Amino acid sequence: MATYKQEAVVLRAYDLGEADRILTMITATRGLRRAVAKGVKRTKSKFGGRLEPFTHLDAVLHEGRNLDTVVQVEIIRSHEPVRADYAKFLFGEAMLEMIEKSLHEYQIIPRLFDALRVTLDVLEGDVCEPALLLAAFEFKVCSLIGYHPHLDCCLHCGRKIEGEKVCLDLAGGGIVCSRCLPGVENRQNVSDDCLSLIRCLLHEDMATISCRSEDPRICREVLTAAFRFSESFLDRPLKSRQVVMGYLERGIP
Ligand SMILES: [Zn+2]
Incomplete structure (x- = not known):
């Protein structure tokens, strides 16, 4: 050996x-x-x-x-500053869980290690909305493991979606328009603002995301979508979802 x-x-x-x-x-x-x-x-x-x-x-x-x-x-x-700060610790733990549940032992996924390393370095510094950093991390990890969220056109009819009610089809991995929506069982409703923000998060780097300041309610909505999307593709629950969402709900008046 x-x-x-x-x-x-x-x-x-x-x-x-x-x-x-x-x-x-x-x-x-x-x-x-x-x-x-x-x-x-x-x-x-x-x-x-x-x-x-x-x-x-x-x-x-x-x-x-x-x-x-x-x-x-x-x-x-x-990464002592992450362990020393309660909120950072919770968000950081959720990132570690996401990585652990995305991989089988010995399975190698290019760029996953770097994604975590860079995100933890950013989390250690000043972060406006750690919820956004975590949501971005989860969507990016899904993308790296082969489940890139399809957010441009309706997954079912291919129509470009503009200014209408949409939802995330969690089994299909993308958005669905208002017409196709009734046929989707496993879904998460997303507002226009939430959807635009998820699109931005997928393209921006972690340092840029750490400077984003958004309405806490939108952050919470984006993170809920990220958790549900991840859980659907990992095909198992993330323990951190309850802990992190509980923390965010207590923090919002
Ligand atoms: Zn459609």
Whole structure:
């Protein structure tokens, strides 16, 4: 079994026995990997106490049959400001969950690692509306894994949609016009403003999105659409949806 060097971001970490820790990571070019960091909890551990979720690291790993072993680690960015801020932590956790649920072990999707790395770097700084950053992240991840939302024409009749009631067909992956709408079972209604904003988010980079200031209600609507769209394509619920939406609802008067 080979030893390899990879940049990675820790998605999840839990203790194993007295001294070890199991990490789930997304690596730069080797997809999702699980690895054990031995002796990490001892006071004199060579890793220190640094292998927490969000940590972006450069690691040397030894390949194992079921589980790799962490040989050496260098921290590139600890993302401590994300862990230290309650709201950022919630939004960040939702991003980690999105990545973990988008990939099977060893599955490699080009650009997914970079998407997370860049978004966490942005989340660490000043962000006007973290809900928009998360919504953009979810739509972009869907797009990277092969479910790009179709938002230009009606998915069913191909008609260009302008100034009318539309909905997102969650099973089909795009918008549906008012005429075709009655036939769609699994759907999410979206307002005009919400739809325009989703279109912008799909084209803008994360640094630009972090400076966007929008009405909190629209942010909430966009994020709800992003969660529902993602859940439909991942074919499983996202635990973070309830937590994040609960937090946003409490924050809006
Ligand atoms: Zn139609």
